[in-house]
Amino acid sequence: MTLYRQLLLWMLVILFLLTSAVFAIQFKTTKNYLIEQQSTELNNVVSSIGFALSPYLKAKDLISAESVINATFDSGYYSQVKLTLLDSEKEIIRHYPQVTNNVPHWFQSLVHIETISQTRTLTSGWLQLANISVTSSPISAYIQLWKATIQLVLGFIACLLFGAIVLAFVLNKVLKPLKQIQKSAQEMALNHFTDPLPTPHTRELSDLVTAFNSMNIQLQQHFEQQAQETDSLRVRAYQDPVSGLANRSYLITKLQSWLLNNPSGGIILLKSDTIENSYQKSGYESGDHLVQKLAERLKELSADDVTIARLNQSEFILIAPNASEDDLMETGRTMLYMTSELNSDPLGIAPLQAAVGIVACSATLTITALLTHADNALNKARQEVKEPIALLDSSKKKTIQIMGKQQWKTLVDEAIANNLIHFTFQQAINTNNDVIHKEMFAYIKKGEHKFNAGQFLSAIEKLNEGTKFDCYVIDTIFNQLTKKTKSVPVAINITQSSINDTGFIRWLNRKLQSYPQMKQSILFELPEICFIKNIDNTSLLCEIIRQNGFQFGIDNYGHNFSSLGYLNKLRPSYVKLDFAYTSQLDDQMKTDVLESITRSAHNLSILTIASRVETIEQKEKLTQLKIQGFQGYITAQLVNGK
Structure with a gap:
């Protein structure tokens, strides 16, 4: 169970206990009040009936006396009235039905209200005329107590719901920084790094968030540093530091694997005289700048199965597995065009200071033989008048692969x-x-x-x-x-x-x-x-x-x-x-x-x-x-x- 739910649950339990205590006190007070009211009303009615009956009893008019009793006790607040004449032992008894349709039986059995009986002797001067005994009915008290109970229950339920909503809102607001920490910690466990959390106004949570943000930043920096170290190691081992392309070592590894698996396609060797002249005449800074410029364009030719490498200072090789001769020629021309952009020739009439040699590969070639064929193709390209590009097919026969x-x-x-x-x-x-x-x-x-x-x-x-x-x-x-x-x-x-x-x-x-x-x-x-x-x-x-x-x-x-x-x-x-x-x-x-x-x-x-x-x-x-x-x-x- 979450901390939020635990706090909310315990607060609701405490709120429920408090409201239950208040409910019990209010219920008992209401019950005692109704019993006291019942006793008071009984005492008043007995006193008043005595004054009303005395003249009729003194005159021996029982019919009128009975009429007074019927008129006085017809409200349903009484269960029994008994009048006993002292001189003749005659009795007038009235029983009133106890109907409680509006009050559940379980409530009556659970909440017991005693009936109250009161007896008084009626006199006229010093003469005792009769005894009257009146027994109250608890039905009215039950009805009023049941109505009061319903109102209390509804009121306290409303208070509980309102209190629960307020507590949930307050706790959610107070614990929001903690939830953010929890979510960020879950992401951190998966090595997902989030933005720094906002600092809350609560002092304890503020210190916690500050410490957590600091740890998050340190871990993120650690992973970034580790990734940079990995990239640096890769650069030293497999990447040409100037061009960002693969180096000769990586190229040889690729060629070895390619030639061992029934190769098709070919390689393209690009030689840039512009870069070579720049190194010789203007130094390494100028030459490196041209290499980087050309490498950025050559990277546009990269694909999942294509490897582009810098063979030496001014030569670049592209391995194109499964490429047809037409594809190789098209790619070679694209590389020539990219190399021409290195020349300062706004009119476009100067001869290309580059050449491209293409070798269509076969399964019988070794790495040495393949590179030798590439050099021969490059030399042949330099002899071409229209376009410095040449293709050598090292295979003995044409196959479907072309x-x-x-x-x-x-x-x-x-x-x-x-x-x-x-x-x-x-x-x-x-x-x-x-x-x-x-x-x-x-x-x-x-x-x-x-x-x-x-x-x-x-x-x-x-x-x-x-x-x-x-x-x-x-x-x-x-x-x-x-x-x-x-x-x-x-x-x-x-x-x-x-x-x-x-x-x-x-x-x-x-x-x-x-x-x-x-x-x-x-x-x-x-x-x-x-x-x-x-x-x-x-x-x-x-x-x-x-x-x-x-x-x-x-x-x-x-x-x-x-x-x-x-x-x-x-x-x-x-x-x-x-x-x-x-x-x-x-x-x-x-x-x-x-x-x-x-x-x-x-x-x-x-x-x-x-x-x-x-x-x-x-x-x-x-x-x-x-x-x-x-x-x-x-x-x-x-x-x-x-």
Whole structure:
């Protein structure tokens, strides 16, 4: 029971006891008054009847005497009148009915009022004529006492209600700072930090609020400092300090993983002579300024599966998995255009002081060979007269992966129309090898051909056509899980184009409202790039998911080298670490970065899941670094082996 309710209850109990005591005193006083009034009236009537009857009794006129008795005692205040003549022993007796229709029987049995009898001898001079005995009736007293009781009860009930309302209002006002402290403390327990509480006028609560605000600010500063330290460690380990892009170490890690998984797409190598000349002629300050200017433009090309890195002083590389040759050429031209903005050429007639080399990747390439091909493509680009851009295709044969964006869109539309989309699931487990959830991966199967989501998602994303695909996937998964009585939670990936589509957000809100029973069965996984580039729409979607009782997580956490401050604001249920943080566990600096990132999420009660965990040894090392979840090739073996 809350303090407010306890105080209110005890105050109401005390108020009830006080009003009960007052009620009892008032009731007893009223009862005694009515009994006293009854005795007085009886005494008066007996005295007056004596004077009225004496002349008739002296004249032996019993008929007149009886008439006087009937006239005097017809008011119902008396139960019996008895007149006894002393000289003849004759008696006149009158009994009056005791009707109590207006008073409950239980009240009469509970409150007992005695009848009063009074006898007096009637005389005429010294001559005794008769004895008269009158017995009162308690009915009138009962009626008056019952009416008085009803008035008292109603009055005291009204007082109690009014007192309860006043007490509730006063206590609520007095304890409002305490309730604010309670609510803020609950938020603080979840590592949610609120604005400082207003200082109340009550001295004791004022001291408490002041101390609480101070503690709240200190904890908030501690978490912010920890997040800044985490960002600093990430910058030193994986980020180029000048451009803010990925550094060479992070790039090599990405290339290694990419080349091991049957790569498609390609890389784009940009060489800026303007930046190189600036470093040589004007010094590091001028060169760094141009690097930062170009990096800000290059970041506009970032996506969930795209990695942009600074290779050396004036060279930048963009990894574009699953991109077609046309897409690579289009992106390369965009990078050239961004580089041209560094030149002071208002007329736009000066030659570009930059070149772009593009390599379409194949599974047979090593990192060294891939970078060598990129250098060769760059040299070839410099020889182009019209446009300093060149593409080398390192693959031996053309495959379906070079389909254009419109072709991929047509294929996806056909797959949706004909139910050609199928699903595979990969389990995420905890340290005890228990399944946390399973992530859903979609693929298209058309005839003998199979197309993974990675091949076509980037194409439909560029056409902003991801909403239709997401709606189909969500509908299908909801329908499948509705038929199951119990299932492991399924994580559904949402595309960036859907997150930026307000129509999709409204549709998803209606969907979630229609399926409240699916709260424990469905999770939504959002790419981290949306929290960087589209924070407003992403925040709206996250709020709708949370309001409907569902949960969401963040994929590729840490990929975009942005501040991790959005975690404290949006509070996902889990984050899946970018595999670059979990692939090089022998490097102490990178291990420190991973441990710091994990600690930041853990302090916010956010589950951290490592992706692409391939071996038991890797899982054990990650466990020592406080990673709580694992997903990859090894997870299915561990679950099946339990």
